Amino acid sequence: MQEDPYQKRCKYKFCRIEFRAKRTNQEFCCREHYVKHNNLIAKNERDETKIFDKILHRNREILIMLLDKDQVTKDELITLGYKFNYFTNLLKKKNGNNIISCYEYLLELIDNNKIKISKYG
Numbered sequence: 001m002q003e004d005p006y007q008k009r010c011k012y013k014f015c016r017i018e019f020r021a022k023r024t025n026q027e028f029c030c031r032e033h034y035v036k037h038n039n040l041i042a043k044n045e046r047d048e049t050k051i052f053d054k055i056l057h058r059n060r061e062i063l064i065m066l067l068d069k070d071q072v073t074k075d076e077l078i079t080l081g082y083k084f085n086y087f088t089n090l091l092k093k094k095n096g097n098n099i100i101s102c103y104e105y106l107l108e109l110i111d112n113n114k115i116k117i118s119k120y121g
């Protein structure tokens with residue numbers, strides 16, 4: 001016997017009731033469960049990225065704090081809680097210096113321990 005393409009089970013994980021669909025591509029028993037399902041996906045995504053976002057925002061705050069200084073040392077940044085493994089972009093200047101960015105802020109590695117902080121744009 002062939003499966004009825006209009007006989008469905010609601011895709012929302014807290015519902016899962018069987019229902020009669022109006023269209024074959026309908027996946028939810030009602031509009032509310034469609035919305036709830038999508039909100040759940042968005043929430044999971046936020047939870048998964050939260051820890052990274054938090055570290056990147058902290059890095060950015062530290063850079064804002066030190067922006068007025070001509071140069072800082074790696075140790076100064078680390079003491080303030082800066083995490084070098086978290087950045088938003090990696091660039092190389094024409095002179096060969098490496099630049100890591102944290103949102104609109106740039107860290108130019110002058111040598112092994114000296115860093116110049118600037119704001120993009």
Ligand SMILES: [Zn+2]
Nearest residue numbers: 010015029033
């Ligand atoms: Zn449902």
